[in-house]
Amino acid sequence: MQEQIKTIKETIIKAIHSVTDEAALRELEVRYFGRKGAFNEILKGLATLSDDEKRVVGKMANETKKELEAAIVTQRSKLQSSQLGAIAETEWMDMTVPGTTPRVGHRHLVSRFIDDLESVFGRMGFDVATGPEVEEEHYNFNQLNVPEDHPARDMQDTFWIKNLHKYVLRTQTSPVQIRYMGTRKPPIRVIAPGKTFRKDSDATHSPMFHQVEGLMIDENISMANLKAVLAHALREIFETPSIELRFRASYFPFVEPGLEVDCTCVMCNGKGQTGTRIPCRLCKKSGWLEIAGAGMVHPTVLKNGGVDPERYTGFAFGVGIDRMIMLKYKIPHLRLLFENDLRFLEQF
Ligand code: DAH
16 A cells, blocks of 8 residues: 555656646646545555554655645646746836827917907907807898898808808808897997808918907097007017008998008018018018908998997908918918818927
8 A cells, every 4th residue: 555655646746747737737636636536545445454554554645645735836836937927928018118198189270369369359358259150141241231232242252051041151250240239238349250151262262261350339439449459459469569550441331431451561570571672472572461351330230230320430340360370470371271281280
């Protein structure tokens, strides 16, 4: 029997050392040391021995079992650490490699510019109003003193809405004047920035563009107020304190008199040239840039907005936002503002 124990010990030791994963080691444990395991089967033979022999063989069996159990424990920890080693080999990462910085977006140049407009006019006490982009013909034209069939409607190439009778994509922000007047009493000071639409497309025109409308109504408002407000706003917006304005007579049906407003060129400061004898490209040597349509609000328009033209007067203006942005940042093509090329947009 002692021989048997010795033999099985050697077999088990070999088996333990040749096992390559923990599952196989567990299986081996059951096979030899489980209730019906080979080791216990041998021990059953103890019953047939004399008491003296039992003592000797029993002791030997116990010691052998302990040795084997210790061998299993050692082998298990060997397997575990080599498994960790394998994981470390394949699943490591280099904490010193620089990370990829997530790209953070920002507001679009046009939106930021509109924010700036709002704060410049806000400091002069102007409210900000919006109106619908799909506008009723009534507000876009009729109430602004542009009667049906009046040739003034041809000044603007209008997008009409199919299957929606008498609605247009607003061609101007001017209809917001009427809507705003309808909800307030003078004094009124408001700007209305937003999208406008016309059938037009080239380097300086896009079917969708932005305007900002201005409206100020109170007793005794005159063109002097118009000039002061607009000049101050343009000086702030272009960050050019030397800007001067020039009014030219013009025609818009909703104002009388109507004006076109020019400001001194933001590139050459009104000199018409940059440096000695280098003609200014921005203003084409004239020293002036066309910047706004404006005028004194037509009495009919005041009436349409529910304002008493006998008591109140007011000025209005409309400025192309995209054009202002192009002038301020010397952007050569309007399309750059709308095609969402990050190489362009990230510069602002
Ligand atoms: N709405 C005009 C346009 O889009 C611009 C304009 C001119 C607005 C004169 C005004 C104004 O308020 O008084 O061409």
